[in-house]
Amino acid sequence: MKKYIRYALLALLWGAVAAYILYAGATARSLRAGRKVSRVEIEVVDSSSAGYLVSGRMVRGWISHSGIPTSGTAVDDVPLTAIEELIAKNGFVDRVDAYVSYSGVLHIDISQRKPLLRLLTDGMDSYVTPEGYVFAAPRASSLYVPVVTGTYRPPFPASYAGPVRGHIDAGIAALDKRIAELEREKYPFYKRELQNDRNISALRRMRIKKQWWRLESSAEFDKRVDELRRHKVEMRRKYRYEARMIQEGIDRIVQRQEAERAKQKKLEKSYEDFMKLLTFVEFIEDDDFWRSEVVQIAARTTSSGALEVELVPRSGRHTILFGRIEQVERKFEKLLRFYRSGLQNIGWDAYRTIDVRYNDQVVCKK
Template sequence: MNRILRYALFALLWAAVAAYVLYAGASARRARAARSVARLEIAIVDSTSQGQLVTSRQVRGWIARSGIRTVGAPVDGVDLAGIEQLIACNGFVAKVAAYVSYDGALHVVIRQRKPLLRLLTNGRNAYVTDRGYVFAAPRASSLYVPVVTGPYRPPFPADYAGDAREAIDAELRKLDERIAGLEREKYPFYKRELKNDRNIADLRRMRIKQQWWRLETDSMFQLRVDRLKAHKEQLRRGYRYEARLIAEGIDRISERQEAERRAQKKLEKSYEDFMKLLTFVEYVEEDDFWRSEVVQIVARTTSSGALEVDLVPRSGRFLIRFGRLERLDEKFGKLQRFYRSGLPAVGWETYGVIDVRYGNQVVCRKK
């Protein structure tokens, strides 16, 4: 068989394969278009013993109220993107995928976020993940996660939903813009300063000479010198006053800039404390004893802006003053030793407050 014939046969074979594929695809599309959605199946993955943030029944209700056609609708007519967008707008949904299988079932697969704690502080009711993602607590949700209460002020608005770091960065950008805007307010003062400096330089160059060609006497020349000195002194006082006004104006703007920079530092410190709180909760959750013993975390922001916490234990009717979220091993270690050796000896109902904020000691206060 010559080469040309062999190539021709290969070309015909591939043409036949391509034609079959196109025919099969067209047949499948026609068959799909003729089918309608037979059923709606909701799958919520990542559900644990903590519970669920959303149920299949709730999702069905969302879809029904949205008006998007599902069961009975043509397979090709289902708004899959609309369903995904409808569900994804809820902050507790990490990922969602909607698709129709070959048997006509509409599948909606939801991957929910895994909260680390629940914030019930300062008007907030939100869950927070271990990476600092914040979302509003869904209605009727009841996950078994640590609860943080108290007057603590997190570094984001009460209604914020999203990554806490993004909220901080957005606020920092606003502060940077304000600082830059204040810097631009200095430009007129800089122009006045340059003009004033030129005037002072011109003042220093002001000289007069005795006019011998006009037969000017020494007394007449001295009179002109005295007048010039008086004029220069008057100008000098005006220029000094102008320089003081310029410096005061620039200083006032600089003070406002420093206030914005202090706000930036305070915001970063607040975010740092917020992440320390997440680390603290993880620390408690990783310890079997403290996970079951700590019922509630009461957080507060001190007058200096620092974050301190108190712990409400399951055992006894006392409050544990834990203080700042530092030296965790040391504080929990001495608290556990006091649990084992101190409290059984004096009685679990003796003290109202147990304070572990101070080094190498546990300070107790009776009820």
């Protein structure tokens, strides 16, 4: 009997706890439903000494112009998803979280992207992250990162925002589709080729027998043989011409396909050069001396499509002709030795250009 009483008491206790939880939840929902947003707090959680791309003032302006209700709105009616989508559509925003606290404060936490460099080339003004994500530089941004200038043509248009690899993959996929379309253009030629081969085979099988039942004479038979020979000669000429026209048509399509494949290779090569440029800038940024010494990077695309860079140093008035982004460590080591053993004795303003493009030598011009 005592056992049943104990179970009953436990059941009543847990029932009371459950009732209290339901009551507290309902009360909290009731209080929250009547509460309104009192203020908006915006925090850029990863702003640094390098500067900022997005500020609280900018975000408030976006929300104000969008017409999304915030202050004075019931906390349950605040469109948090719409706020997050509004802010996230800016390419320089990496992540955004919007939520309303129990006290009625709308919190918006923003994580901005961390650019590695700024591209000011070929009519472009964009930031690029180390992973290869590119986005247009905001007008009100203030961020200190290396600047790449010059006539370099990156593998994406000035209006593009997003991962560069994604743009390259989309371009290659479009070219693959075009190559497949061109392959289908060969089908009519293949049908003509098959029919032409059948005609040639039929021509080879053509024979003449003497019509003995008609008492055909040898002269009449020889005449028919000559006619058949002339016919075969004429038809062979026609079929050879047809075969040549078919092959020329196929070859023209193959050439167009090869041109599309060459575009694919060019896209991949331009992407490789672009990633080399990012790695090159990272190398400079990771070295204390070169980070302070190199004040500008000028990149250009040569007539062959290769990427070459020139460096403007802080010391002296010369320009460093670095060339292609290859053997980077060796070139910088060679340049550093020349700085220490040469320019310190000769003078930092002695030369107009310092060329490190050649193996085991530094070529200077006044």
